[in-house]
Amino acid sequence: xxLLYTLAWWLALPLVLARLWLRGRQEPGYRQHWGxxxxxxxxxxxxxxxxxxxxxxxxxxTRAAExxxxxxxxxxxxxxxxxxxxxxxxRATGKALFxxxxxxxxxxxxxYDTGAMPARFIRxxxxxxxxxxxxxxxxxxxxxxxxxxxxxxxxNARLSQRSLGKAQRLGKLIADAxxxxxxxxxxxxxxxDRVRQLGVQDVVVTGSIKFDVVVPEAAxxxxxxxxxxxxxxxxLLCASTREGEEQLILDAYIRASLPAHALLxxxxxxxxxxxxxxxxxxxxxxxxxxxxxxxxxxxxxxxxQVLLGDTMGEMFAYYAACDCAFVGGSLLPLGGQNLIExxxxxxxxxxxxxxxxxxxxxxxxxxxxxxxxxxDADALMAQASALLQDTARLSSMGQKALAFANQHRGATxxxxxxxxxxxx
Numbered sequence: 001x002x003l004l005y006t007l008a009w010w011l012a013l014p015l016v017l018a019r020l021w022l023r024g025r026q027e028p029g030y031r032q033h034w035g036x037x038x039x040x041x042x043x044x045x046x047x048x049x050x051x052x053x054x055x056x057x058x059x060x061x062t063r064a065a066e067x068x069x070x071x072x073x074x075x076x077x078x079x080x081x082x083x084x085x086x087x088x089x090x091r092a093t094g095k096a097l098f099x100x101x102x103x104x105x106x107x108x109x110x111x112y113d114t115g116a117m118p119a120r121f122i123r124x125x126x127x128x129x130x131x132x133x134x135x136x137x138x139x140x141x142x143x144x145x146x147x148x149x150x151x152x153x154x155x156n157a158r159l160s161q162r163s164l165g166k167a168q169r170l171g172k173l174i175a176d177a178x179x180x181x182x183x184x185x186x187x188x189x190x191x192x193d194r195v196r197q198l199g200v201q202d203v204v205v206t207g208s209i210k211f212d213v214v215v216p217e218a219a220x221x222x223x224x225x226x227x228x229x230x231x232x233x234x235x236l237l238c239a240s241t242r243e244g245e246e247q248l249i250l251d252a253y254i255r256a257s258l259p260a261h262a263l264l265x266x267x268x269x270x271x272x273x274x275x276x277x278x279x280x281x282x283x284x285x286x287x288x289x290x291x292x293x294x295x296x297x298x299x300x301x302x303x304x305q306v307l308l309g310d311t312m313g314e315m316f317a318y319y320a321a322c323d324c325a326f327v328g329g330s331l332l333p334l335g336g337q338n339l340i341e342x343x344x345x346x347x348x349x350x351x352x353x354x355x356x357x358x359x360x361x362x363x364x365x366x367x368x369x370x371x372x373x374x375x376d377a378d379a380l381m382a383q384a385s386a387l388l389q390d391t392a393r394l395s396s397m398g399q400k401a402l403a404f405a406n407q408h409r410g411a412t413x414x415x416x417x418x419x420x421x422x423x424x
Contacts, residue, residue, distance in 0.1 A: 009140075052080070057086045066098075068131075071415075113138040188208075219320065248376070253306075262385075264305060290308045292311055330351050339351055343402065350383055
């Protein structure tokens with residue numbers, strides 16, 4: 001089965017590279033560092049004796065990995081980390097977050113899973129351990145780690161029932177890969193149970209590392225500045241929205257009776273869609289400004305109805321600047337996004353019905369009183385309107401969200417303790 005998978009990768013590679021080039025028209029980062037994606041590297045750095053390899057596919061996983069990376073470098077001061085990504089936005093996020101570590105952290109793209117390319121990566125960087133964040137399972141990569149005696153850890157692991165079904169349909173390919181995973185540190189007991197069904201032997205429940213993320217002071221300062229530029233107007237943030245959701249949100253916003261002068265702040269999840277979303281807002285006849293167009297002394301005009309968050313790496317700042325936050329990817333059947341960040345800032349959270357990627361944490365946040373489920377975009381606007389006009393309820397819900405986030409901290413030291421025997 002794995003041989004057919006490998007053949008499929010080699011046959012698809014010209015199309016994969018062509019798609020990479022086409023995506024580079026909107027995101028130039030996709031046209032850079034192609035050698036790394038193909039398993040070719042420059043001279044081997046010699047900054048540390050031992051190498052820990054950690055893979056974080058994109059922005060969300062990279063930000064989630066921050067507490068773990070900081071803890072790994074503190075626990076093993078002679079090690080360096082090679083941090084791999086699949087997307088330019090993930091790489092840019094890593095560069096911004098981990099510049100503080102200097103030469104102790106090296107970034108690279110993950111090589112395509114052809115077999116030969118991951119093998120070249122392993123021979124070049126000689127990692128002592130491979131840590132994959134959340135849901136990344138690559139059959140050839142895991143096979144090559146087994147071949148070169150590199151233990152594989154799936155950290156902060158989550159596996160929905162839907163993803164389990166997809167994996168099981170792949171049969172022996174995923175079953176063999178699962179048996180090659182040395183350790184899984186799962187977010188919840190349900191995640192652990194589903195992972196065991198794939199055939200992984202050693203599974204522990206550590207909780208979600210995302211609860212341990214520390215909000216940067218610089219992000220809080222940017223958020224305070226942005227709030228000052230907005231003024232006293234109530235702010236509804238729609239964060240990490242996906243294609244199709246902005247249309248629903250804008251239609252509902254026009255129909256809704258939000259408080260006078262309320263500002264709608266929309267932050268699309270993917271930067272290549274910023275221009276598209278701006279045109280969509282204008283097509284609805286709404287006055288729009290872009291965050292990137294605001295200089296330090298500028299203000300958001302009183303007549304602006306929608307502020308478009310079109311910058312990378314400022315999600316904490318956007319959360320800090322809002323009064324309540326809707327977490328996107330949940331109005332449509334996309335599985336939802338992480339609601340921990342707004343909760344950690346003490347913001348009331350609204351979330352749509354499609355949350356299968358974060359089912360348990362969503363249920364727990366709702367049960368704690370820090371989040372509320374909305375059935376559709378009209379219900380979102382109705383809930384937001386009620387909250388923005390009830391300061392006591394807004395404050396209470398925000399305090400409960402913060403208490404919920406604080407209650408679930410501690411996954412990072414539990415993950416380090418689980419990994420420690422593999423790095424002795």
